[in-house]
Amino acid sequence: MSAQPTIDPAPTDSPRWTPVLVLPVEDEPRTSSGQRRRFVPALTTPPTPAEVAALRPASRASAWRRRVGAVVALVVLAFLLTVGVGSVTAGAQLADPVAGTVTIGRGETLWDVASATAPAGVDVREQLDAISTLNGFDGGTTIEPWTVVLLPAR
Structure with missing residues (x-):
């Protein structure tokens, strides 16, 4: 029997992310209204180790595996399309040879x-x-x- 995770039903006092108003820098382009404002989330509590690991960039090996997998998938797709189009047009006959x-x-x-x-x-x-x-x-x-x-x- 495996242990099931439990959820703490007690609400927290403050939200984990809070919006913070960031005023534009002088070098940023401005809109016709004059000022450009945007909200950026600010971290109020430190992230958990799982969140840090999720944000960490992929290693070179895993990025290489993803690229190779994508290329293999594209080659297989191109092959299947070529075979499919070839089988459709192979039976085509000219109306007037x-x-x-x-x-x-x-x-x-x-x-x-x-x-x-x-x-x-x-x-x-x-x-x-x-x-x-x-x-x-x-x-x-x-x-x-x-x-x-x-x-x-x-």
């Missing part, structure tokens, strides 16, 4: 591109229609030289 691109030269037409890039067994008209659909060209569009045209994957 692209086999490559062709740059239209001077005097070249889409018919020339379709006849040059049509796979074996595919009619040139089908290839021309697939190229027009993939690139968003309609029948009345004129293609300027140096236009990059996407080629459909078959």
Whole structure:
């Protein structure tokens, strides 16, 4: 059986911390009202050893352990985010798969591109229609030289 701490119900005569009015130093910036006042707690009774230990700065070893722990946590988080994003985008497919691109030269037409890039067994008209659909060209569009045209994957 362990000993339980007891609480002394008797109230103390004075509070442990009391506010003290501190007037501003001449070097401090002042507000538009002219004076700047602030309340700072003043210790009325000496602190206990536990309070002193809590206020003591951390040792170099414990600070180093905290830093290493934070870096490890960040690396693990970055890894998990990378794996998560990779798994989400790995299954993504293009709506219209692209086999490559062709740059239209001077005097070249889409018919020339379709006849040059049509796979074996595919009619040139089908290839021309697939190229027009993939690139968003309609029948009345004129293609300027140096236009990059996407080629459909078959």
